[in-house]
Amino acid sequence: MSRPLTATIDLSALRHNYALARRLHGGKVLAILKANGYGHGAVRCAEALAGIADGFGVAAIEEAIQLREAGVQGPILLLEGWFEPAELALIERYELWTALHSLEQIDDIEAAELTRPLTVWVKIDSGMHRLGLAPADFRQAHARLLASGKVGRIVAMTHFSRADELDCATTPQQHACFVETLADLPVETSLCNSGGILGWPALHGDWGRAGVMLYGGTAADRLLPDWPRPVxxxxxxxxxxxxxxxxxxxxxxxxxxxxxxxxxxxxxxxxxxxxxxxxxxxxxxxxxxxxxxxxxxxxxxxxxxxxxxxxxxxxxxxxxxxxxxxxxxxxxxxxxxxxxxxxxxxxxxxxxxxx
The missing domain is CATH 2.40.37.10 (Lyase, Ornithine Decarboxylase; Chain A, domain 1)
Structure with a gap:
């Protein structure tokens, strides 16, 4: 007999939660699988969402390669981008999307030898003060990426620091900063993590990023009739x-x-x-x-x-x-x-x- 400790993962609940995230968001939604699918098993969760999810998000390239080598298809976004310029070759090889959060990383793209254009999600620091370009630098970054000839698609993204607090003014302030930064630039947008999807329906962009809500976790102080189920x-x-x-x-x-x-x-x-x-x-x-x-x-x-x-x-x-x-x-x-x-x-x- 083995030690009687089990983690039973309900993949039907995972699919239910993804469908809920997509319905609430209204646009496309990445299923976030970083940290081994929040401890639930990234490969098995990705397989369960195959053909349903619009794409996946992971923290770093080793997590993305694990999914690709397990046969997972579709877009995979590196939420932290790359750590060394040499990783751009792997991003191209494994057909990954990547975040970009500094002007120095544009230097890496301009110097890289690539055979196909990248999809780049440019992270704007609207108030989280973790990763991201200063809002004043976004237009320069956007222009340089297009001029490089090595980027085929740009998505502007930001991250809400207090989306789970529905009585807090920070999220609307971050949203206003983001909108002002983009002004009339025709780019796709991604603003909302689980808390934003659940709690801030007026602030949804083109792409949501569903993380803990996929696994039945709490992400906002908002009760729903069809709340995410525990996985x-x-x-x-x-x-x-x-x-x-x-x-x-x-x-x-x-x-x-x-x-x-x-x-x-x-x-x-x-x-x-x-x-x-x-x-x-x-x-x-x-x-x-x-x-x-x-x-x-x-x-x-x-x-x-x-x-x-x-x-x-x-x-x-x-x-x-x-x-x-x-x-x-x-x-x-x-x-x-x-x-x-x-x-x-x-x-x-x-x-x-x-x-």
């Missing part, structure tokens, strides 16, 4: 049961002490598997489908749960760590993080895919 069920089982008297410490540091006689379930999952070590006592779990709680400090390979309200639970009882009926965002909030991080950190689990 990952992260499940384990109880491997031991302890009967402790009141006043007994549990786990490393003894930070949790039983207040009454307590049945404790030991679950095969810990921070080495991606469960957050900082999750406090009281973090929710599902014990055989019923709400329960974490007690004691999370260890590398195990965590402990309170079985007092679960008299039928014992060795072998299933425990859901997040997924259907227990949103990852709820677990993440208890641990002071976000569901993105939970998804991306999952490892040492058996991945099971179904439609």
């Amino acid at each position: 990952m069920n992260f499940d384990s089982r109880i491997i031991a049961v302890r009967e402790l008297a009141a006043g007994e410490p549990i786990g490393y540091g003894g930070g949790f002490v039983t207040e009454r006689p307590t049945r404790v379930g030991v679950v095969a999952c810990g921070y080495a598997d991606g469960y957050p070590r900082v999750a406090p006592a009281g973090t929710p779990v599902l014990i055989d489908g019923q709400r329960g709680r974490l007690i004691g400090r999370v260890s590398m390979d195990m965590l402990t749960v309170d079985l007092n309200d679960h008299p039928a639970a014992g060795v072998g009882t299933p425990v859901r760590l997040w997924g259907e009926d227990l949103p990852a965002c709820e677990v993440a909030a208890a641990a002071g993080t976000i569901d993105y991080e939970l998804f991306c950190n999952v490892k040492r689990a058996a991945f099971v895919y179904h439609d």
